[in-house]
Amino acid sequence: MTNLNVIEATRFYINRMIEDAGQSVKGLVMDKETASIVSMVYAQSEILQKEVFLFERIDVAGQKSLKHLTAICFLRPTEDNIQALVRELQEPKYGSYFIYFTNFVELNDIKSIAEADEYECVRVIQEFYADYVAINPHLYSLNIPITYENNFLWNDQLLRRTAQGLVSLLLSLRKKSATIRYQQSSNMAKILAERLSNTLRRQLDFASSNVNAPDHTVVLIVDRREDAITPLLNQWTYQAMVHELIGIKNNRVNLSQVPGITKELEEVVMNAEYDEFYADNLYSNFGEIATNIKRLMEHFQEKHKSQSKIESITDMKSFVESYPQFKKLSGTVSKHVTIVGELSRLVGIYNLLDLSETEQNLVCQSNHSEIVQKIKQLIQNDKIRDEDIVRLICLYALRYEHHGNNETNALLRETLKCRQLSEKYIQFIQAILNYGGRKFRQADLFNTQNSMAITRQFIRGLKGVDNVYAQHIPLIRDLLEQLLRGKLKDNLYPSVGSKDRIQSNNYYTTSQQTQFQQGQPIKYRSSLFIIPSEIIVYVVGGITYEESYHIHMMNKQGARIVLGGSYIHNFASFVDEVLAGGVPSTSNEFFAVKRR
Amino acid sequence: MSSRNLTSNFLEFRNRASQNRTNHADNSKWDDRNPLLNDDEDDDVVHFERNDAFLWMEFHRKIQSQFGEIRNQIKKLQQLQAKCLTRQVFDEDAHSDSEIRLITKDITSMLDNCQMSVQKFSSFAKKSQANSYEQQLVSNAAQATFNTFQDLALKFNQCQSNYVRKLQSQKDKLDQVTSHIAIDMYASPFGDNEFDQISLLSEVQQQSASPVDEYTTWREKELRDTYESIQEVNTIFMNISTMISNQKASIDQIECVICDSINSVEQGNKELVKAVQRQQRSLKIKLILFGIGIFILLFVLFISYI
Numbered sequence: 001m002t003n004l005n006v007i008e009a010t011r012f013y014i015n016r017m018i019e020d021a022g023q024s025v026k027g028l029v030m031d032k033e034t035a036s037i038v039s040m041v042y043a044q045s046e047i048l049q050k051e052v053f054l055f056e057r058i059d060v061a062g063q064k065s066l067k068h069l070t071a072i073c074f075l076r077p078t079e080d081n082i083q084a085l086v087r088e089l090q091e092p093k094y095g096s097y098f099i100y101f102t103n104f105v106e107l108n109d110i111k112s113i114a115e116a117d118e119y120e121c122v123r124v125i126q127e128f129y130a131d132y133v134a135i136n137p138h139l140y141s142l143n144i145p146i147t148y149e150n151n152f153l154w155n156d157q158l159l160r161r162t163a164q165g166l167v168s169l170l171l172s173l174r175k176k177s178a179t180i181r182y183q184q185s186s187n188m189a190k191i192l193a194e195r196l197s198n199t200l201r202r203q204l205d206f207a208s209s210n211v212n213a214p215d216h217t218v219v220l221i222v223d224r225r226e227d228a229i230t231p232l233l234n235q236w237t238y239q240a241m242v243h244e245l246i247g248i249k250n251n252r253v254n255l256s257q258v259p260g261i262t263k264e265l266e267e268v269v270m271n272a273e274y275d276e277f278y279a280d281n282l283y284s285n286f287g288e289i290a291t292n293i294k295r296l297m298e299h300f301q302e303k304h305k306s307q308s309k310i311e312s313i314t315d316m317k318s319f320v321e322s323y324p325q326f327k328k329l330s331g332t333v334s335k336h337v338t339i340v341g342e343l344s345r346l347v348g349i350y351n352l353l354d355l356s357e358t359e360q361n362l363v364c365q366s367n368h369s370e371i372v373q374k375i376k377q378l379i380q381n382d383k384i385r386d387e388d389i390v391r392l393i394c395l396y397a398l399r400y401e402h403h404g405n406n407e408t409n410a411l412l413r414e415t416l417k418c419r420q421l422s423e424k425y426i427q428f429i430q431a432i433l434n435y436g437g438r439k440f441r442q443a444d445l446f447n448t449q450n451s452m453a454i455t456r457q458f459i460r461g462l463k464g465v466d467n468v469y470a471q472h473i474p475l476i477r478d479l480l481e482q483l484l485r486g487k488l489k490d491n492l493y494p495s496v497g498s499k500d501r502i503q504s505n506n507y508y509t510t511s512q513q514t515q516f517q518q519g520q521p522i523k524y525r526s527s528l529f530i531i532p533s534e535i536i537v538y539v540v541g542g543i544t545y546e547e548s549y550h551i552h553m554m555n556k557q558g559a560r561i562v563l564g565g566s567y568i569h570n571f572a573s574f575v576d577e578v579l580a581g582g583v584p585s586t587s588n589e590f591f592a593v594k595r596r
Numbered sequence: 597m598s599s600r601n602l603t604s605n606f607l608e609f610r611n612r613a614s615q616n617r618t619n620h621a622d623n624s625k626w627d628d629r630n631p632l633l634n635d636d637e638d639d640d641v642v643h644f645e646r647n648d649a650f651l652w653m654e655f656h657r658k659i660q661s662q663f664g665e666i667r668n669q670i671k672k673l674q675q676l677q678a679k680c681l682t683r684q685v686f687d688e689d690a691h692s693d694s695e696i697r698l699i700t701k702d703i704t705s706m707l708d709n710c711q712m713s714v715q716k717f718s719s720f721a722k723k724s725q726a727n728s729y730e731q732q733l734v735s736n737a738a739q740a741t742f743n744t745f746q747d748l749a750l751k752f753n754q755c756q757s758n759y760v761r762k763l764q765s766q767k768d769k770l771d772q773v774t775s776h777i778a779i780d781m782y783a784s785p786f787g788d789n790e791f792d793q794i795s796l797l798s799e800v801q802q803q804s805a806s807p808v809d810e811y812t813t814w815r816e817k818e819l820r821d822t823y824e825s826i827q828e829v830n831t832i833f834m835n836i837s838t839m840i841s842n843q844k845a846s847i848d849q850i851e852c853v854i855c856d857s858i859n860s861v862e863q864g865n866k867e868l869v870k871a872v873q874r875q876q877r878s879l880k881i882k883l884i885l886f887g888i889g890i891f892i893l894l895f896v897l898f899i900s901y902i
Contacts (some may be wrong), residue, residue, distance in 0.1 A: 013599075025653065025737070048740040054733045066729060068653055110602055114609030118617070122610075127600040171598040317828055320835045321753050324746065 003555070004534060004562045006134040007273065009172040010041045013100075013128040014074075018050050020124065021070050021098050027054035029073040031081055034102060036143060036250050037133050038074065043274050058084045067095045076131065077105040086116040097122045102131040103164045104203055131168035132564065135251070136272060136282070138555055139548045140169065140564040143250075145573055147188075147541050147566045148581035152225075154188055162566065163195045166538055169564070170200070170219070178217040178536070180496040181488070185442040186223035188540050193221050197496040218483065218532040220493070224541025224565070224577075226443050227475035228436025229363055229398060231544050231574040232391050234356040236469045238289050239282045240545035242270070242339060244570045245346050258342045268335050277332055283549050285470065286343070293340050300333045351383045355392075356469050362395050363446070364471040371396070372407050379415050387571060389415055390425045394432045399446055401438050427583045428575050434584045442492055443475055476537065476563070477550045484559060486531050539565040541577060652734050655717050659741050662710050666703060666748055670755060673699045677759045681766065700756070704831060707749055711838060714738075714745050718841070722848070742842065749835055756828075 018026065028047075030038060035057065038047075054069065058081060071094035075081045085099070099113075099122060110125065132140045142165045149155050170178060178200075182193035196219070224231075235244045246253055248270060256266045272279040277296055281289055303326055310316050347353060358374050361367070375392050378384050393415065397408045412429065415421060434440075482488045537551075543565035551563045567573060676696050683692075721738035 016599075025656070025733075027733070045740075045743060048736055049744065051740070053736040053740065054729065056729075066733070068650065069733070104600075105602070107605065110606050111609045111613075114606050115613040117610055118614070120610065120614075122606065123603075125602045125606045127602065129598055174598055316832050317753065317757060320832050321750060321757065323839065324750065 003137070004173055004536075004560050005137040006132070006140045006169070006173070006562060007041050007137050010037065010130045010134045013130045013172065014038060014042060017072050017074065017098070017100055017128065018047075018052060021072050023051070024070045024095075025068065026050075026052045026070045026072055027056060027066065027094065028052050029056045029058050029071050029075075031058050031075050031078075031084075033076055033143065034074045037102075037130060040133055040135065040251055040271075041273070043271070058088065065093050067093075069094050071095075071097045073097060073099045074128075075099070075101060077101045077103050077109065082109045082112065086112055089113065089116040089121065090118070092119055092121045095121065099125045100128045101125070102129060103127065103168055129168035129171040132165045133250070135568070136548065136552075138551055138562050139543075139568075140562065141543070141568050142564070142566050144566040146577055146580045148577060150580075150582045152188060152581050154191055158566075159192065159195060162192060162538075162540075163199055166192075166196050166219070167199055167203075169536065169562075170217075173536075173562070175217050175534075175536075178219050179532075180219045180221065181493045182221040182496065183223050183226060183442070184492050184494055185440065186225065186540070189221045189223050192538075192540060193219075193496050196221075216532045217534045217536065219536045219538070220479070220483065221538050221540065222476070222479065224539055224543075225436045226441050227445060228432060228578075229395060229445065229472070230474045230546055231542075231569045231571060232395055233359050233363070233472060233546065234352055234388075234391075235544075235546055236285045236356070237283050237545070237549050238278075238286075239270075240549060241286065241343055243545055243568065245343060246339075247570060247572075248568075253339065255338065255342065258338065261338065265335060265338055268339070270335075270339075275332055277336055283552055285467070286347075289340060290344075293336060296333055297337065300329060303329065349383065350385055350388065351381065352388075353469075354378070355384060355388050358392065359395060360469060360471045362392070362399060368400065368403065368405065372411070375411060376414060379411070379418060386419055386421055386425065389419065390421070390429060391571065393429055397429065397433055398436060401433065424575065424579065427579060431578050431581065431583045435578045435581055443479070445475060472546075474544075474547045474550055476539070476543075476547050477554070480535060480537070480551070480554065480559070480561060483535060484531060534560045535562070537561065537563045539563075541565070542567040542569040542574070544569055652717075652720060652737070655713070655720065656737055656741065659710065659713050659717060662706065662713065663744055663748060666706050666710065666752075669699060669703050669706065670748070670752055673703065674755055677755070681759070681762055700827075703752055704827070707752065707831075708834065710745055710748075711834060714741055714838075715841060717741060742838075746838060746842075749831075749838070753831065753835070 028038070035055075052072070054066070058073065058075060073085065075085065082105075089097070104127060113122070113125070133143050134140050142162060144158060144161065147158060147162075180193050180197050182189040184190070235241045239248070242248055242253060246255070251269055251271045253268050253270055254266070255261050255268060270278055272282055277292070281292055284292065303322075307319055307322075307326060310319055355378065358371070358378060361374075362371050375396065378392065379389055393408065393411055396411065400406055400408075479488065479493075483493075539547075543563060545568065548563055548568075551561050555561055567577075569577065673696065676692060676699065680692050680696065718738045721734045
């Protein structure tokens with residue numbers, strides 16, 4: 001079985017759309033979201049080769065007629081799009097229309113489109129389930145920057161969009177059955193899981209996965225609040241670092257803030273499908289990137305030198321043959337050199353090495369007094385940014401939440417003495433405990449809650465670490481490793497409908513086996529360590545590139561996991577997400593400090 | 597592939613809707629009160645646009661068919677070359693050699709024609725079209741044809757150079773082998789001593805007879821090489837010209853944009869000058885009015901005192 005690849009799945013649909021439209025000159029009509037979906041998997045030059053010469057938005061009104069063109073409409077089935085389509089068909093611009101929706105569309109809407117199609121321009125209406133943004137082969141996102149609403153409830157529209165996105169993901173990966181497991185402690189995850197299961201069963205007669213089948217898929221829905229640490233850490237792998245320090249949106253990086261940047265490098269595209277250097281170095285850490293970039297530069301200089309020596313005719317021929325590749329290579333080299341230069345400049349001026357070491361030690365080791373001293377030192381250091389101090393304080397608050405000498409307030413007081421923290425950050429610090437504190441989590445985030453974990457941590461500490469900046473392992477990795485071994489506890493992560501299902505489609509741990517044996521007849525395999533062959537993960541509240549890196553590593557060792565979330569967070573977007581969940585209005589010392 | 601085809605439902609709905617429409621059709625349009633001809637100006641404009649649009653599409657279709665032909669010829673060439681490379685070493689097949697040369701000439705001339713049409717298409721794209729959509733459409737189409745043409749030319753070059761390289765390596769191997777055989781041929785099978793004289797004589801004879809033949813073969817080889825190298829130079833210059841014309845397009849665009857911005861900056865300058873003058877004038881008028889007002893006030897005060 002080939003590996004799960006969401007980019008291939010989306011490209012397949014788009015290729016099919018373009019082929020079906022025939023040999024004529026085509027124009028692609030999209031809406032705002034599908035434009036991002038298409039641009040992430042297809043480069044413009046490639047799509048031009050397939051005779052798609054015009055790219056339009058359905059909500060932007062066009063004027064004149066293009067009757068000699070065929071329109072391929074790739075739209076999400078929202079109210080606005082249907083209205084816009086109806087308006088378009090009443091005065092059609094194009095000669096013929098091939099309409100593809102990214103998700104289920106009601107028969108009523110088809111009826112309204114049919115009634116509007118007086119000139120009979122529409123040839124085909126199909127549903128092609130590409131309703132998510134594919135970033136890497138194992139990584140997808142739904143581009144929803146803020147999922148939470150006040151008091152951590154679902155917004156109806158966002159819930160519908162999320163369920164639609166997940167359904168389309170399952171269908172595009174050609175899954176016919178799946179078990180849906182969700183995080184028990186999160187209400188939002190539970191609601192989403194039930195909604196998803198209902199939609200699948202209703203629309204498609206989706207069977208719940210037969211556990212004995214060889215290709216058993218598990219859909220795991222967890223909540224970001226379970227692991228609030230990962231978005232707070234500074235990163236050192238290429239993709240994650242660029243996103244954290246500069247910001248990647250839809251594979252585009254805005255470099256206009258870089259001093260001395262040339263006009264053509266102000267906005268660059270970083271796409272692993274089309275950029276070999278990037279694809280090789282997505283997950284390599286900062287040191288490795290430096291070596292690789294040096295090698296790339298040397299390679300480029302060699303080529304350049306050989307290009308300049310043109311004496312014989314064979315030389316001229318080889319020059320002409322290799323010139324287009326050379327031009328592409330020079331573009332790639334300048335882009336990556338600029339980006340890496342900017343990253344190292346930022347690392348230097350913000351003292352990120354020192355800071356990151358402190359962060360990692362704070363999260364993974366337990367020298368309380370030492371860490372407090374270090375944090376106080378860093379607060380006094382002018383080079384460190386305000387947001388990094390906020391990171392440290394939040395990490396400290398989460399880590400030592402129930403510690404005897406909790407110094408969060410003291411640290412905050414010191415910070416406010418030397419720095420002017422913006423209102424947003426102060427609210428964020430207040431909100432983070434409400435968001436991801438011990439009250440909400442069910443997982444053992446710092447390996448302090450049971451003896452097994454403590455011993456594991458101790459042994460890890462004794463062994464020492466080979467990379468002090470990569471000590472932290474995100475919770476999702478532990479969860480997935482447990483799931484792969486068949487050891488993910490059912491009471492913490494139940495599957496949908498497990499209470500009233502009687503057949504063998506459920507998965508029980510050995511401890512619960514006896515409970516149910518008395519009640520209902522059960523068929524299960526003799527070995528209860530059933531391992532899912534494929535896992536599809538969705539994190540409500542967003543994911544990070546660090547988690548994507550760990551999943552990539554797991555996939556390299558033979559797992560088949562696809563990771564996704566509502567958004568790919570860096571620190572800035574995470575702050576907005578947490579604040580949207582609601583700031584606790586309890587009066588406490590923080591307010592007292594402010595009033596001073 | 598997971599998808600769902602809703603076309604049948606759609607067609608059903610559409611037929612039903614069209615039936616409903618004809619049943620409830622409003623016949624007022626066909627009343628005798630309406631004039632025969634409509635004074636609609638738009639029709640002319642639409643008519644004009646359509647010609648233009650079809651023109652570039654014709655162009656595009658012709659170029660695509662040319663590309664298709666070139667691709668077929670390149671495939672044939674590759675097959676012939678593969679056949680030549682795998683044939684027996686001593687089997688000098690002049691026929692397939694000449695065929696290869698013929699096809700290469702064909703492809704070169706077709707690429708030449710293609711290049712002219714692609715350039716014509718690009719210049720047509722630069723002319724301003726009826727609206728921005730057409731403009732973008734045609735420029736995208738021109739860009740795509742240009743890229744395809746470059747790829748084809750590159751492919752042809754690579755094909756040729758691979759063939760020459762493989763042929764060269766084969767010849768080198770052959771030379772090594774024949775040089776060994778040459779030594780063996782001249783070594784006598786009965787030992788060196790007795791037949792040395794005879795073998796020496798025959799060698800001398802061979803050497804004296806060879807200069808003339810050698811000279812002619814060498815000259816022929818040189819001529820052939822020169823001919824081929826001139827052909828290669830031709831294709832190289834053609835490729836360089838396409839690359840440069842590619843850059844020319846962007847440079848032209850830059851020039852255009854700069855001219856536009858010069859115009860708008862000059863206009864903006866004029867407007868600013870006018871605004872400044874107006875402001876100054878209004879300031880002057882305000883001062884004068886203020887002065888008059890104060891004068892009148894003083895006058896009134898003066899009179900009231902008196």
